[in-house]
Amino acid sequence: MTTAPERVQIDVVPSFIEEAWWTPDRTAADGDGTVVRDASTGEELAIVSTAGIDTASAIGFARVTGQAELGRFTFHERALKLKELAQYLTAHREPLYELSAKTGATKIDSMVDIDGGIGVLFTFGSKGRRELPNSHVIVDGPPEVLSKDGSFLGTHIHTRIPGVAVQINAFNFPVWGMLEKLAPAFLAGVPTIVKPATPTGFLTAAVVKLIIGSAILPAGSLQLISGPARDILDHLDYRDLLSFTGSASTANHLKSHPSISRGGVRFTCETDSLNAAILGPDAVPGTPEFDAFVKSLVTEITVKAGQKCTSIRRSIVPSALVDDVVRAAGDRIRERVTLGDPRAESVTMGALASLAQLEGVQGAVRELLAGGASLAFGSLDAPDVVLADNTSGKAPDGAFMEPVLLTWKDVEAGALHSVEAFGPVASVIGYDDIQHAIRLAALGSGSLVATVCTNDPVVAQELVLGIAAHHGRVLILNREDARSSTGHGSPVPHLVHGGPGRAGGGEELGGMRSVLHHMQRTAVQGSPNMLTSITGEWHTGADRRFGDIHPFRKDLSALLIGDSVRSELRQVTLEDISAFAETTGDTFYAHTNEDAAAANPFFPGIVAHGYLLLSWGAGLFVDPEPGPVLANYGLENLRFITPVAAGDSIRVTLTAKRITPRETDEYGEVAWDAVLHNQDDEIVATYDVLTLVQK
Structure with missing residues (x-):
């Protein structure tokens, strides 16, 4: 026994x-x-x-x-x-x-x-x-x-x-x-x-x-x-x-x-996503766009053996180019794809994740064939593959499958737009005109990503605006970005990864958008002082601190939200305005022509340049000696509100609004709330001044 x-x-x-x-x-x-x-x-x-x-x-x-x-x-x-x-x-x-x-x-x-x-x-x-x-x-x-x-x-x-x-x-x-x-x-x-x-x-x-x-x-x-x-x-x-x-x-x-x-x-x-790639009518064989489209199609059905939620499942091409696309893709697969054990050096496409996954993909292909598809390239038979020892043969216990391309007589067949074979499988289908291509893409009932491959800006605009609401991401592929593009099937953390409808309606990525998915947005109401305390950001109307020490003399360890400085008034003369116009070249009529300026419904006559006022504002609040403030690196939220005529005066109030220490540097950012007032205490301009300040 x-x-x-x-x-x-x-x-x-x-x-x-x-x-x-x-x-x-x-x-x-x-x-x-x-x-x-x-x-x-x-x-x-x-x-x-x-x-x-x-x-x-x-x-x-x-x-x-x-x-x-x-x-x-x-x-x-x-x-x-x-x-x-x-x-x-x-x-x-x-x-x-x-x-x-x-x-x-x-x-x-x-x-x-x-x-x-x-x-x-x-x-x-x-x-x-x-x-x-x-x-x-x-x-x-x-x-x-x-x-x-x-x-x-x-x-x-x-x-x-x-x-x-x-x-x-x-x-x-x-x-x-x-x-x-x-x-x-x-x-x-x-x-x-x-x-x-x-x-x-x-x-x-x-x-x-x-x-x-x-x-x-x-x-x-x-x-x-x-x-x-x-x-x-x-x-x-x-x-x-x-x-x-x-x-x-x-x-x-x-x-x-x-x-x-x-x-x-x-x-x-x-979730499931029957992603589409649309070939523009201008992208005929011989163009860089046609070549880029075919390369993308083959890449998407062979990388990870087509087991990507972002893979191209439906290639939507002009009806007259269906055979050309299938032929070119088949040629590229034969030339570039070697199927086998990934531990063999020559292999460029590996196995599916498991035999169960292989069975599922083959079953989906059979369902597509029963639904009206024709097998245009590839086979469901067990393929010869390169084994780990670099010999060739069958691998009965390996989950290997050849790339498969399908074509359809009925391009609106239900199975085509509802059954996903989650492996090295794609359908190539023809469209009659741009609107037809848009309708075919939409039949996927919501997808993660689509590619639009064209060098015609008008075609790109019509296609993208037609399909955008059905997709989480759209890649526009042409000769200008074909080499630098991250590709149809590669989500990047900066941009949304997700899609509507069948794709699940989520946004797993998208930069800070995905961070906010893990947070609750809450409306908070209260006095300026209370909101300043809660948010750590100074709000207009909250207390200011005017001390003997200029805020620019304080490093980040001493500077507090609400620390402020208020300047004296400075009068603006017609000579100041004319000199600024001459030295900058900004001779816009509102600053140089009394009659034309007075005819403008926004101005009382000649008025000061907004950038003259900003320059003077800096001169009014700055502390000139070397100190903790290292640099001014910009302005945000600038608004000009009340024009300043010759004879008017301005003053500035500067308040520490937001303090952001950097963890890895010996300085941090400070945003200052800046408000310019005139002699009648009317607001002339508001903006945020951004500075780098030593810790």
Whole structure:
């Protein structure tokens, strides 16, 4: 009698809960867990199981410890931690590439995922310090005056939500998908619980191990659940946010949960997307636009084996060019694409993430064929591939699939615009005119991204304005940006990543927009003094301090919001106005021609230049000797309100409005509220003066 070989025990992918690494009881893991396999070879890599995990406790830990620890830091301090983390991961990313290859990713695929994710950290680390105050509150817009005497104001502030951000991520980007959600949540000051997809979650866990090992992030700011977390929504409430990336069907299931439908959990999702690329009628074969379009199409169905939510699924081209596009794309695939194990040097396209994923994509293609598609390029048969040892052959346990191009006689067929094959698959369909192309793009019922490829500005305008409301992002591709473009399928952290309708209606990225998703906007009403105290920004009508020491003599350690200086009056003469006109060359008639100026309904006659008044204003408030003020670097919100005629006088009042120390420099920014008045105490001009001041 033959005895079956003893199964080799493999590791359980760990979770990180309440500042400790956690794995389930081995017996429970073996009985309840899912085996994860190498996408190219089928080798068993790990077991994924969360049997016995206490999700409620993890959520409570985030709300208490995570919130408290993150609350100790300002926006700028959090931004610096993101930068520090990005630098640390950059120095330790090589082992991640080895693990990434096991997911079927080529080196370029891994770079998009790993380096792209690290790049998001760098971006938010930089933008957070440039665009946010060095405080805990974001002021949203100018104040609203709610009383005649200015004693009652209203403004809006953003403060972080008091709960946890639970992030459920897809399998296709186990690194980028986590970091692009973690970065804005962390910058906002909201703790994160990451729940990666099972097939590639082992790579996410490896990144979290590096992050925790760096000791850069404060306690409770990041937790990891490796495996199912079916009860997690049961423990969330209005304080929390759930961010989901995955299928529309799963998103709809989550939306129906009582915690979201009735409990007020904030929910943002990024789901299925039948993204389109539209070839303009001018972009015929032989043009740079045609070549760029074909290159983009092939790139999008082969990078990550087409497993990108932003991949091109529908290529919408002039009807007469369908065959040309298919032929050119097929030629490029044959010339440029080598399918196989990503650990082989020659391979340019790897496997899908799992055999289950392969089965799903092939099933979707069969559904498309049954719905009216024709197979124009590629096959669903098991392909010959390059193996890890650089030989060629079949890989029965590998999730390999050839790139597939489909064509359609009925370009408005329901399946074409509703079934997504989440792999190396795209349809090439013809349009009759621009309006027809717009209608076809819109049949996707909302998408993450579309490309418009044309060198005709009129065509670009008509297409973009026609499809913009159906998409979260539109790339305009032509000969001018074909080399520098980041590409159809590459979200960048500066711009919105999300889309309406079928795409989920979310905005995972978008610079500071994604940070604000983790914050509550609140209208605050009160006196100028109260709003100044709450916002850390001086409001008109609040107390000013006029002391013996000029504010420009104070460094940041001594300068306070509300510190002010008021000048004496200075008279403006006709000779002053004429001299300024002559020396600057600004001889606009309002400053040089009495009759023409008087005929203007805005002026009483010849008036002083606005920039003359600003120059004099600086002369009236400046303290000339060397001191803590290092430089003037600009003006903001300048408005000229009352004209100043010859014989009038002006004075300036300057008040420290906003103080922003820089964490990494020996100086900070100070915004000064500047108001020019005339001799009748009428406001002449208002503006903010921006200076750099020593700490």
